Amino acid sequence: MTYLVNGDPDLARIGERVVDIIASRTLYDTSYLRPDSDFEADLGIDSVIMESVLASVREHFGLAATGLRSGPATIGELVAAVGAAVAGASGAGADSASASVAGSASAAGGASAPAAESAPDPVLDAVVTAAMRQTQYQRHQLPSDADLESELGIDSVVVTSVVAEAAERLGLPGGTTPDEIRATTLRGLADALRRTTPSSGPSGDHRPAGPGAEAGTPPAAASRAADGWDDRSMKDFTEQRDPDLFAKTRSFAAYLRSRERERLYWYGMPLHSRCANRAVIFDELEGRKREFLMFASNNYLGLANHPAVVEAICDATRTYGATHTGSRFIGGTNMLHKELERRLAAFKRRPAAIVYPGGYSANLGAISALVKSYDTLVVDRLNHMSIVDGARLSGATRKIYRHNDMADLERVLSRSVKEATGGRLIVADGVFSMHGDVCDLPEIVRLAKAYDARVLIDDAHATGVLGARGSGTAEHFGLKGEVDLELGTMSKTLAGMGGFVVGEEEVVEYLRYYSNSYVFAANIPAGVAAGLIASLDVIEAEPERVKRLWTNIGTLRDRLLEAGFDLENSQSAILPIVIGDERRAMEMGRAVRARGLFCQTVVYPGVPLGDARLRVSVTCEHTPEDLDLAAEIFVDAARETGVLPPAG
Incomplete structure (x- = not known):
């Protein structure tokens, strides 16, 4: 795709693409991104996000890695810099780009579609624009006929948000229809939205609601069965829009109270005893x-009530106090944390380990530290939400393969090799937390080697359960040392709090410096660390x-x-x-x-x-x-x- 007209940079088209990229990295609506918008003062874009934006811009326009390092302050300045770089690469002067940026960049501000590449389809455009905001993809990364899950990595939760936002843009009623749930492409979503209301013309010309439109579409009205059953679910409240941010909370509160009156929602009831059998x-x-x-406890080996574990926690707390009030880098490292990491690495039979404040933060931190916007995450459809959120935080291209379907995984990997130049990380649960089945690790490892990908396995529900020693999925399949990273949580079998990742020493050291959920969070208390060490002692001493x-x-x-x-x-x-x-x-x-x-x-x-x-x-x-x-x-x-x- 050329961005030159008669040898000069086409700043209008460049501006459109730059705005799309910024929107995909920040989730701003493109209409909000004006040429004079200051990245820091107006948009709150910090240096980390800015580098991601610049990297995507360089990749999209084929600029040298050293380009755009001056740090433009506004969108208009960035468009001008790109125009100058494009012109310079083609031998044209930069002056013409800078001279005409004000007018051309103004035309670009708020742009949301390529210039007249095909007949406009406002419904499809609304769906694609919503998908950009919800996924952080750029427009050129969202083919209308690509499969939502396996090719675009858009799961059912994200689809709900895409549909709700597109419906709002088009002035359509809220709520997801069965047709939309079944749609497998962005074009399919658009077609389903077209069927939700009569079109205003033969071409289905839906127009977004104007400033006078009623604000805040409530969740779909409850459909009552003959016996008075309210057939809504929690899904109906996820995308309620209203000028009052708390309106959705009042709607959900009424729904929640009704479920509780019927003794159907029973979540969060407090224990008054130890949690045993x-x-x-x-x-x-x-x-x-x-x-x-x-039968709702993850205390698989009964260690939460083991006398040695409880006593270790009490002794260490008396010695070191309730907590340390600091992150690992700033006053928060205790000798017990170092010993716990050594023991975890030995238990998992890997060179090194890093301990995070929680299993959720371990996935967030490890994935977002290692994987960037130019890389690809390949994930099982039923992975834990912490993996999903880690993928979103990383900004990477996410590809979803059908649950435990290795033929589909190979298809996704094959496509990713052709489409992307960055690295690839396959992430899967060892034991899937709501299904209880085990990932096909031998095939995952084989395919990773064949397609030059790395592997991270989340052993949250496998540690203490799978393998003769209880060390997890890799031991269960006889693949110790074949999995690049093994992640776990210590709030289940190990009867404490925190998460961990084990792997090669260089990788673990990198995570210490680049995992925000490690660097900028307080660590687990010393007493908890002592209890976890005692839990490992019991597992190793009592294999029965x-x-x-x-x-x-x-x-x-x-x-x-x-x-x-x-x-x-x-x-x-x-x-x-x-x-x-x-x-x-x-x-x-x-x-x-x-x-x-x-x-x-x-x-x-x-x-x-x-x-x-x-x-x-x-x-x-x-x-x-x-x-x-x-x-x-x-x-x-x-x-x-x-x-x-x-x-x-």
């Missing part, structure tokens, strides 16, 4: 304490805990399968009872709790709409009697709610 929980809806058979866990998993899994439940392809301590319908899942969860068992009822956004389930977590502390009673409760509750047919 049984736990006392204060039922805030009934105003009383109740003892439950506990892992064996007992797997005996319990097999026992309950067999009972549930025999009863006719759908457990998908669970191969871990997480047993999903898949129900699908959100109402029925919540009603079964209520029936289970009424019988004295507590497990997680998972609905949107924990899983996509239509994929609701109960999530059952097994630990080594469950007794044979616990497992028998649990199976009986699940069957009785399922028959009561119609998930299973009546007995007989």
Whole structure:
């Protein structure tokens, strides 16, 4: 694509592209980006984001890596600098670019489409513009007919936001229709939006609502069944728009109170005891304490209540105090943190480890530090939300492959090699937290080598569960040393708080200096670090805990399968009872709790709409009697709610 007209830079077209790039990196609407907008004072663009913008501009216009280093202060100055660089590369003088920038850049400000490349389609343009803001892609990176997931990395959550924003631009009613949910391309989304209301003309010329249009589209009105059931889900409140920022909170509060009155939402009830195979929980809806058979804990090896772990925490807290009030670089490193990292590396049998304040921040920090806007992230469709958010924070091109589908992964990798010049990182959960199945690590490693990609595996639910020693997915498959980075959280099996990444020493040292969630956050207290070290001691000294866990998993899994439940392809301590319908899942969860068992009822956004389930977590502390009673409760509750047919 040329940006010269008769040897001079076409500043109008250059301006359009520059504005698109800035919008994709900052999520500003293009109409807000004027030529005189100051990057810092008006747009709040700091030096880190600015470098990302400049890198994308250099890549798009084919400029030298040393170009545009002067740091233009406004959008107009950046357009002029690009024009001069383009002209200089072609042998034309820079003076003409600078002289005409004011008028041409003004034409570029707020531009949102290439100059007359095809007949305008306002609906498709609104969808593409919304997708730019929601994904940080540039316009040329969003082909209208590319697959949303595998080629563009746009998942169902992002699609919801794209549709809502495009509908607002077009003055259409809010709410996502089934057609939009099924659409697989941006053009498909546009076609679905066109079907939501009658067009104003034969060409479907929808026009954005003007300044006088009513502000703030409320969530879709509740559709009541004959029995009064409110069929909305949490999805209906994610994109409510209103001049009052808190309007959505009032709408959701009314919905939440109704779900709680019906005993369907039971999240966040406080424990009044240790969390073991049984736990006392204060039922805030009934105003009383109740003892439950506990199948919602990630305390897989029972270490949270182990005397050695508890005592280590108490001793270290007495010695070092409650906390250290600083980040690892500034007064926040204790000798116990160094020892914990050494022990984690040894446990995982990798050269080095870095400890983050949490597992979520480990994914955010590691991914955003290593992967940049010119790189590609290749992710499983069902990865944990911390991986999704890390991908968004990095600004990288994100490609999604179908869950555990290695043929699709190879297709995505093959395309990424042809389309991108940067690096590639494949990221997958070791154990998928809402499904319980295990990634196909042997194939992931093989394909990574074939397509020159790196691999990060999130072992949050695999550490302490998979492998003979409980060290995770790589050990489970006999691939120690073959996975570039293994990430984990210490709030589950290891019975503490924090997250970690293990890998080669040079990579770990890089993360220490470039992971913002490590550099700019306070670390875990010394007492917690001491407890984690003690947990590793117990795992290594008592391998029978892992064996007992797997005996319990097999026992309950067999009972549930025999009863006719759908457990998908669970191969871990997480047993999903898949129900699908959100109402029925919540009603079964209520029936289970009424019988004295507590497990997680998972609905949107924990899983996509239509994929609701109960999530059952097994630990080594469950007794044979616990497992028998649990199976009986699940069957009785399922028959009561119609998930299973009546007995007989």
